[in-house]
Structures are given as C-alpha cells and as structure tokens.
Amino acid sequence: MDAKFIVLQLLNSISYGCVLFMIASGFSLIFGLMKITNMTHLVYFMIGSYVSYTVCVWSGSFLLGMIAAAAVTSLIGYIVFKGFLFRLRGEGQSQVLLCLGFLFILDDALLAIFGGYPKSTPTPEWLSGSIKFLDFTFPKYRLFLIVVGVLIAVALNLLINKTKYGALIRSGVDDAETVQAMGININHLFVVVYVGATFLAAIGGTLGGPFLSMEPKMSFTLLPIALAIVIIGGMGNLNGAFYGSLVVATIDNFCKVLAPSLSYFSIFLPMALILVFKPEGLFTRGTRKVKREKRGVLKR
Amino acid sequence: MLQLCDIHTYYDDSHVLQGVSLQVPEGKVVALLGRNGAGKTTTMRSIMGLTPPRQGKILFRGQEIQAMEPYRIANLGIGYIPQGRRLFPSLTVREHLEVYQKKGSVWSVQRALDTFPRLKERLDNHGNELSGGEQQMLAIARALMLNPVMLVMDEPTEGLAPLVVREVGRLIQTVKQEGFSILLTEQKMRFALDLADEVYVMSKGQIVFHGLPQELLENETVKQTYLGV
Ligand SMILES: Nc1ncnc2c1ncn2[C@@H]1O[C@H](COP(=O)(O)OP(=O)(O)O)[C@@H](O)[C@H]1O
Ligand SMILES: [Mg+2]
Numbered sequence: 001m002d003a004k005f006i007v008l009q010l011l012n013s014i015s016y017g018c019v020l021f022m023i024a025s026g027f028s029l030i031f032g033l034m035k036i037t038n039m040t041h042l043v044y045f046m047i048g049s050y051v052s053y054t055v056c057v058w059s060g061s062f063l064l065g066m067i068a069a070a071a072v073t074s075l076i077g078y079i080v081f082k083g084f085l086f087r088l089r090g091e092g093q094s095q096v097l098l099c100l101g102f103l104f105i106l107d108d109a110l111l112a113i114f115g116g117y118p119k120s121t122p123t124p125e126w127l128s129g130s131i132k133f134l135d136f137t138f139p140k141y142r143l144f145l146i147v148v149g150v151l152i153a154v155a156l157n158l159l160i161n162k163t164k165y166g167a168l169i170r171s172g173v174d175d176a177e178t179v180q181a182m183g184i185n186i187n188h189l190f191v192v193v194y195v196g197a198t199f200l201a202a203i204g205g206t207l208g209g210p211f212l213s214m215e216p217k218m219s220f221t222l223l224p225i226a227l228a229i230v231i232i233g234g235m236g237n238l239n240g241a242f243y244g245s246l247v248v249a250t251i252d253n254f255c256k257v258l259a260p261s262l263s264y265f266s267i268f269l270p271m272a273l274i275l276v277f278k279p280e281g282l283f284t285r286g287t288r289k290v291k292r293e294k295r296g297v298l299k300r
Numbered sequence: 301m302l303q304l305c306d307i308h309t310y311y312d313d314s315h316v317l318q319g320v321s322l323q324v325p326e327g328k329v330v331a332l333l334g335r336n337g338a339g340k341t342t343t344m345r346s347i348m349g350l351t352p353p354r355q356g357k358i359l360f361r362g363q364e365i366q367a368m369e370p371y372r373i374a375n376l377g378i379g380y381i382p383q384g385r386r387l388f389p390s391l392t393v394r395e396h397l398e399v400y401q402k403k404g405s406v407w408s409v410q411r412a413l414d415t416f417p418r419l420k421e422r423l424d425n426h427g428n429e430l431s432g433g434e435q436q437m438l439a440i441a442r443a444l445m446l447n448p449v450m451l452v453m454d455e456p457t458e459g460l461a462p463l464v465v466r467e468v469g470r471l472i473q474t475v476k477q478e479g480f481s482i483l484l485t486e487q488k489m490r491f492a493l494d495l496a497d498e499v500y501v502m503s504k505g506q507i508v509f510h511g512l513p514q515e516l517l518e519n520e521t522v523k524q525t526y527l528g529v
Binding site for chain 1: 348350363369370371374375380384388389390391395398399400402428442446
C-alpha cells in the first residue's frame with residue numbers, strides 16, 4: 001500500500017461520499033422534521049438513476065437525463081407523501097411499514113421495467129477520460145462529482161443555516177409541535193421538505209449513475225449505509241450528514257478494497273458504538289439538546 | 301374573549317379534563333391555579349388545539365375553535381407561551397423573532413427588542429444559551445410577533461430564581477398594560493394573585509373554585525385542599 005494508492009482511494013471515497021450525502025441529507029432532514037424513517041428514500045435514488053440512465057441513453061444528453069430524473073422522482077415522492085404518508089401523521093409505526101412497503105414495491109417495479117442486468121449511465125463526453133496531475137491519473141468524472149457534491153452541500157448548508165425558511169425548518173426539527181402553536185402550518189413545510197429531499201435523491205441518483213453500476217436491490221444495499229450515516233452524523237443534522245457521508249464512504253471504500261469480507265462490520269461497529277455512547281451523533285453539539293417537558297410524570 | 305364550555309380532553313384512554321368551563325374576559329388577567337398534574341397544561345393545550353377536546357366547546361371571540369388546527373387557532377390571535385418555554389435550540393434570538401413574525405404584525409423585531417431590551421445583547425445567541433429570565437422574555441416576544449390579542453401563558457415562572465420571578469411578574473404587568481387578555485397558569489399562588497383579576501383553581505381535571513383573588517386568599521379550605529398552602 002503506497003501513498004499513491006491512498007490518495008486515489010481517498011479521492012474515490014470523497015466522490016462516493018458526495019453521492020451518499022445527496023441521499024443522507026434528505027433522509028436525515030425528513031427524519032428530523034417528521035420523525036419518519038423514510039426507507040423509500042433509497043429507492044428514490046435508484047429511480048433517479050434509472051430514469052436518468054434511460055433518458056440519457058435515448059437522448060444522448062446527460063443534463064436532460066437529470067431533469068427527467070428529478071421531475072419523475074419528485075412527482076413519485078409527492079404522490080407517496082400526499083397520498084399515503086401524510087394521512088398517517090402521528091402514527092409512527094404505520095409510517096415505517098408504509099415506507100418499507102413502498103421500498104419493496106418500487107424496487108420490484110424497477111426490476112420489472114429494467115431487468116436484472118447491472119447498468120451504468122454513459123459518462124458525458126467532456127467528463128470522460130482522466131486528468132494527469134504529477135504522478136496521479138484520476139478520472140475526470142470523479143473530480144466533477146466532488147466539485148458538484150461540495151457545491152450542493154454548500155448551497156444546502158446556506159439554505160438551511162442562513163435563510164429564514166431554513167431557520168423555520170430547523171425549528172421544526174427542534175420541536176414541530178411548538179412551530180404549529182406559533183401559527184405556522186407545518187404541513188406545508190413537511191411537503192416542501194419531503195419533495196425537496198426526493199429531488200435531491202434523484203440528483204444524487206443521476207450523478208451516481210455513471211460510476212455505480214445500478215442494479216435492482218441496490219436500494220437494500222444502500223439502506224444500512226444511509227442509516228449508518230445519519231446515526232453517525234446525528235438525525236436531522238445537515239452538517240452531520242455531510243461529515244457522516246464522508247466518514248462512511250471512506251470506511252466502506254477502503255474496506256471493500258482491503259478487506260471485502262469485513263465491509264459491513266466496519267461500518268456497523270462504529271455505528272453501534274456511537275448509538276451506545278453518543279446517541280445524538282458525533283456531529284451534534286450535546287449542549288444543544290433541549291430538556292423536553294416530561295409529560296405523564298407526576299412530582300408529588 | 302375566550303370561553304371554555306364543559307370540555308373533556310383525553311390522552312389516549314386517560315380522561316384528563318373532565319368538564320372544564322372557564323372564561324377570560326377582554327383585557328383581564330385570569331389565573332388558573334392547581335397542583336402539579338391537576339390538568340393546567342392540558343387545558344392550555346386544549347385551547348391551542350394541541351390536544352383537542354373530545355367533547356365541549358371552546359369559543360374565541362365568539363368563534364368555535366375546538367376542532368381547528370393549532371396554527372389556525374394561533375393565527376386568530378392567541379399567543380402561546382408553553383410550559384418550559386420550548387425555545388428552539390437551533391435558532392438564534394434574532395431568528396426566533398424574524399421567523400415567527402406574521403405579515404402585517406404590529407410587532408416588528410425592533411419593537412420587540414425595545415420592549416425587552418435585554419434581548420438586544422443576545423441577538424446571536426441560541427435559544428438554549430439564555431438565562432431563565434431571558435428565555436421567558438424571548439418566549440413572550442416570540443408569541444407577540446404573531447400579533448395576538450390574547451396570551452396563554454403556562455407556568456411562566458417555573459424553574460426561575462425568586463429575583464427573576466419578580467422580573468417576569470413585571471414583564472407580565474407590562475404586557476397586561478398593553479391591553480392583552482391573559483390566561484395564566486401557576487403553582488405559585490401569591491405570584492398569580494398579584495397579577496390576576498380573577499382566579500380559577502383546578503384539581504384532577506375539574507374546576508373546584510372560581511372567584512376574585514381576595515376571595516381565594518380568604519378561603520382556607522380551598523387553599524389547603526387544592527393548593528397545599
Ligand atoms: N402526554 C401525556 N400522556 C398521558 N397523560 C398525560 C400526558 N400529559 C399529561 N398527562 C396526565 O394528565 C394529567 C394532567 O397533566 P397536566 O395537564 O400536565 O397538569 P399540570 O399542568 O396541571 O401539571 C396528569 O395526570 C398527567 O399525568
Ligand atoms: Mg403543567
């Protein structure tokens with residue numbers, strides 16, 4: 001194992017992490033705001049990547065593929081949310097089952113439509129090939145992923161942390177009930193965040209298309225990874241999702257190369273430790289937690 | 301202004317409010333006293349639509365609100381100051397005010413800061429980085445941004461040091477002089493009686509006393525049985 005190998009794998013990890021972030025950010029925000037473990041999120045990513053693949057192959061335009069993916073996936077997300085999840089507000093267990101059900105149904109639909117052979121979106125021409133720098137050769141597309149991923153992360157960060165609407169979302173993550181009692185129709189906020197997160201997953205799916213070979217059931221491979229990220233990063237914590245994505249991508253990537261048989265273990269060991277010792281996530285400031293009024297406890 | 305008519309509220313199967321009726325006249329401060337677990341918070345939550353009553357009516361300025369969603373109730377003009385303040389740890393003081401300001405509200409951030417000058421130095425602090433008194437100011441200011449005509453305050457002095465309790469008392473006086481109708485729950489009887497025009501006492505989800513502050517002070521049985529003083 002030489003320095004060159006490490007640098008290349010690190011860059012690979014970062015680009016993979018950028019794609020994971022586009023899943024994990026929305027997954028985490030949805031959980032933080034609505035307390036829904038939106039397992040359907042992973043299949044949104046896959047739908048995004050299959051739709052963009054299809055449109056890209058058909059039209060020859062990567063951008064058109066991305067637009068189609070975002071539109072189709074957001075629409076599906078909207079229907080799933082407004083038509084189903086929303087009606088089960090406040091019924092956590094039913095919502096989890098519903099999400100799981102949609103994960104199976106939609107994933108099977110992908111299998112039925114696209115068949116079982118692994119597919120990769122053709123890399124756009126101007127991004128194919130590699131860049132040589134000093135001693136390294138690095139695929140252009142991976143560098144592109146890093147640039148776009150970081151840009152999206154920065155934009156999302158500004159949106160959530162610097163705008164009024166972002167502050168509203170953060171307050172909803174803190175305490176959705178109080179938000180409503182202060183005159184805000186939180187249902188609007190829920191729809192916007194759910195569909196926005198779906199949109200982001202589809203963009204992630206599109207960008208991942210040329211370098212992940214997509215196949216049905218990949219939603220299920222990605223699910224534990226997404227869970228690990230939000231647990232490591234802290235539920236509902238956007239910056240945490242970013243660092244969590246990078247950490248998990250790096251561990252996953254290096255283990256796949258160095259010790260493939262350990263790859264799940266290597267992610268779930270840290271996750272289990274964090275659940276036990278710092279359940280609010282590594283990247284959540286502990287002091288930020290509110291002490292919630294303990295209902296149903298009587299002091300006598 | 302606000303009228304509760306025989307409301308019954310449940311948490312799942314547990315029947316907590318068992319026929320509560322009370323009234324808050326316009327411009328008056330009404331105190332709702334009772335021990336821990338008496339049902340004060342549940343009454344407040346019923347008014348705000350957070351745990352809507354299964355039976356009975358709640359009228360706000362003549363309009364039935366018992367089946368409305370919380371945000372609609374708030375927008376009709378009820379400012380809610382929840383027990384324990386429930387400020388947002390991820391928001392700064394400034395964000396608490398800006399985000400929750402209603403369009404067309406007579407309360408601008410500037411006016412809120414002029415009313416509670418101590419918040420001025422804390423604009424960039426987060427909700428959980430304030431002292432108890434400052435937290436209470438912010439909770440009141442946040443509720444005011446919605447431009448309410450009535451305030452519903454749930455144990456505003458809970459967990460505050462005696463000096464701060466007096467300060468909060470002055471805050472409420474200030475707000476009262478602005479003409480707000482106020483429903484206030486308390487466990488600290490003296491504190492509430494100094495502010496209130498009328499008092500209700502509740503126990504086990506029922507109203508057991510209604511009268512003037514002076515009448516409660518003179519009623520040893522009610523004080524001993526229901527308030528433990
Ligand atoms: N979320 C809840 N679930 C079940 N019971 C609750 C809940 N919150 C409060 N209670 C019960 O309702 C009763 C009234 O509580 P509460 O309204 O909080 O009283 P208070 O505000 O006067 O202290 C208590 O017996 C309490 O145990
Ligand atoms: Mg209470």
